[in-house]
Amino acid sequence: MKLLSSYFKEMRIAARGFYFYIELIMAVILLVILLVAVNEESVSKQKEFLYYDMPPAVEDYIIQKEVEKGALKLIEPTEFKMKAVEFEVENRETDELTSYEFEKEIYNLVTYEEWDPDTGKLIKTAYIAETEEQMIRLAFQERKIGATIVIDDSGERAFRYYNQGYETERLVNLLYILHNKLPEVVEASVDNQNVRKLGEVQTLNNRENLVPVMVVFMGSLMGFFIVVAYIFLDKTEGVIRAFAVTPSSVWKYLLSKTMIIITTVLISSSIIAIPVLRGQPNYPLFYLLLIISTFSFAALGLFISSFYDTISKAFGVLYFFMIAMMVPAFSYFIPSFDPLWLRYFPTYPLLQSMKEIIMVSTDAVYVLKTSGIFLAGGLLLFILANYRFKKTLTV
Amino acid sequence: MLKNVFKIFSRDLKIARRDSMALVIMIMPVLLAVGLVFFVPGLNDTTVNIALLDSDTSEHVAYLDQFAKIEVFGGENELMDRVAKRDDVAAIIPDGNGYEIILQGNEPEMVENYAKALNALYEIGATKEETTAAMYSFGHTVSPVKTMLVNMLISMIIMLSGMLIAISIVGEKSDNTINAVNVTPASQTAFVLGKSMMGGLIALLSIIASLIITGYYDINWFMIILVGLSSMLLSLIVGFVQGLASDDVIEAAANVKMIIIPIAGSIAGYELLADKWQWTMYWSPFYWAYKANMLVLSKTADWPTVLLCTGMVLVLSLAVYFFSRPKIREGLS
Known part of the structure; x- marks a missing residue:
């Protein structure tokens, strides 16, 4: 009863404050951004500059063949304002350097969009230069890949690639090997590859994919920071010391603070998640994980705040922790970057579990395992925080 | 003032x-x-990750290692577990006279295309030395x-x-x-x-x-x-x-x-x-x-x-x- 009355009292105070409403406004803003500014399917921004070193008739024939297949689409020409520039280009095989010097100029380039005829997705935008120097200059200024396509004496295609220089050796090797045999031979062999998929695993669209990140970072993790701010505010006002002379116990006070954070996170996360995900997620698991993870991070916040007098002194630890916890977002957005050390960050399994919950076929065991570990850790931290606060009160 | x-x-x-x-x-x-x-540097080195079996030929492993990050596994179950993990890894395992590419199913299209292209190039015997491409660099690091x-x-x-x-x-x-x-x-x-x-x-x-x-x-x-x-x-x-x-x-x-x-x-x-x-x-x-x-x-x-x-x-x-x-x-x- 005391816990509930403490919770309702704290909730009334929070409802009078600015922070509670900022959380809700922020959730609405994020929802609007997700629904209005984020496309469900990603639109390719890949660009390349090409120069066809061959008779115009051959160039037209090659391009028209692709246009007829639906792989290329002519769009409006693109204007490039070129700056005066001097630079050198190195031949990777011979180490020979060639110098270039250009004045200010404006180029209007024929532009094509390359589309995947099977999926109907935009692959890249290709700009066709009139001379090789023009293409090299554009690749240098725009920091994009450039290539010259040549038809040699035997009628076969050869390529001169202009890379930026920071590409990995593996990527350069790949470019070499891709231009080895006749394209038709490679294409036929690629089509004959035997591919087996372990399951028709659902992929999330861009909008859905952002929800776990927003819920984890703007909800659970921010709860960690806010509970600390609440505690320091109460420390400044002497509220915590007042508990030494009241019949209510400290753990009830700490839990009521945590419950305020959980309530705020539940409301703000629901504002973001429900309109975007609708009936897709497993909501019981979603709310279970949300409550447990917010509780655990808040418990950690309580524990840390028990060591400091003011938010200024605790700031270093809070700041460092929050930044470190955001690092797993790189692996979340770039799945091919997944080093082992990153999997030990608490937000790594949390992000993956949130993602699982959104999938139609949720790996419930993984989510429950993550929830269990977070709950155990959260309880331990809460007990330690309670011990620390009780000790501080009696000093 | x-x-x-x-x-x-x-x-x-x-x-x-x-x-x-x-x-x-x-x-x-x-x-x-x-x-x-x-x-x-780790973030930059991300072409494609490929899982192979240690029973595979050393020639196949060495070939793919030139173009992709390779992980080698002792058995098929271990390899399947790796593919089923939450990051993007394509497995290539011997199958009769050729190879089979195994995917979890949720990888971006690029991962499948890379895996197919690399194995196809290996099967047709393509080598870097026979390339028709020349590389130039602006020297940006x-x-x-x-x-x-x-x-x-x-x-x-x-x-x-x-x-x-x-x-x-x-x-x-x-x-x-x-x-x-x-x-x-x-x-x-x-x-x-x-x-x-x-x-x-x-x-x-x-x-x-x-x-x-x-x-x-x-x-x-x-x-x-x-x-x-x-x-x-x-x-x-x-x-x-x-x-x-x-x-x-x-x-x-x-x-x-x-x-x-x-x-x-x-x-x-x-x-x-x-x-x-x-x-x-x-x-x-x-x-x-x-x-x-x-x-x-x-x-x-x-x-x-x-x-x-x-x-x-x-x-x-x-x-x-x-x-x-x-x-x-x-x-x-």
Whole structure:
């Protein structure tokens, strides 16, 4: 009863404050951004500059063949304002350097969009230069890949690639090997590859994919920071010391603070998640994980705040922790970057579990395992925080 | 007035020596910059990950190792478990006279295409030596990913310096020192300037230190300092508006959270929006600061563009200042 009355009292105070409403406004803003500014399917921004070193008739024939297949689409020409520039280009095989010097100029380039005829997705935008120097200059200024396509004496295609220089050796090797045999031979062999998929695993669209990140970072993790701010505010006002002379116990006070954070996170996360995900997620698991993870991070916040007098002194630890916890977002957005050390960050399994919950076929065991570990850790931290606060009160 | 400004500044400096927050705001970007130096190479080396069996021929393993990150497993079950994990890995295992590619099913199309192309090239006996491609290089050593992360770090420094000022103002309010200042010879303008110097100086020094640590020695330093100074003004205005609008640290924290939206939105807008939609971000001073830094860091900046960007940062920051001036005056009196 005391816990509930403490919770309702704290909730009334929070409802009078600015922070509670900022959380809700922020959730609405994020929802609007997700629904209005984020496309469900990603639109390719890949660009390349090409120069066809061959008779115009051959160039037209090659391009028209692709246009007829639906792989290329002519769009409006693109204007490039070129700056005066001097630079050198190195031949990777011979180490020979060639110098270039250009004045200010404006180029209007024929532009094509390359589309995947099977999926109907935009692959890249290709700009066709009139001379090789023009293409090299554009690749240098725009920091994009450039290539010259040549038809040699035997009628076969050869390529001169202009890379930026920071590409990995593996990527350069790949470019070499891709231009080895006749394209038709490679294409036929690629089509004959035997591919087996372990399951028709659902992929999330861009909008859905952002929800776990927003819920984890703007909800659970921010709860960690806010509970600390609440505690320091109460420390400044002497509220915590007042508990030494009241019949209510400290753990009830700490839990009521945590419950305020959980309530705020539940409301703000629901504002973001429900309109975007609708009936897709497993909501019981979603709310279970949300409550447990917010509780655990808040418990950690309580524990840390028990060591400091003011938010200024605790700031270093809070700041460092929050930044470190955001690092797993790189692996979340770039799945091919997944080093082992990153999997030990608490937000790594949390992000993956949130993602699982959104999938139609949720790996419930993984989510429950993550929830269990977070709950155990959260309880331990809460007990330690309670011990620390009780000790501080009696000093 | 200048004397009063420096008095307020030196008082803040004394407080900062006793208080870890200012120290943290100064040191943390430097630590993050060191972290970036170690972290970025791994992030850049991401063509495709392939899992193979150790019973496979050493020739096949060595061939694929030239183009992809390879992991070798003792048995098929172990390999299947690896494919089923949450990152993107394609397995290639012997199957009769050829090979079979195994995917989990949720990988981006690019992973499947890479795996198919590499195995196809191996099967037709393609070698690097027989290539019809020649490679040339512009000799740039810094990847766009690194530049983007360093630029994000600069945006974060701007935000944190603003936060330092905001929390300092909240502290002044709770100690009732703002009222006390009103009865001293120091004017409100001197108070504003004095309080701003600390955050501004930290922002500028942190930006310079982060750039040196991450290896951007040969950029145009005049340009970066000009952008840094305009960003400094931005962080000051943000800090003052936040600090005076907040009654306690909770509100200051909530206000900091609110400022993350235009900062993150400006970065996402610059990086993700198509060229024809970039104008939709012109309202944000953070966008112009991010753009100017990006051009300077990638060494593609020219003076007219940098001046335009810094001019926009200044104009938009001053617009925010004049819009919030009545609030600032009210908060100080």
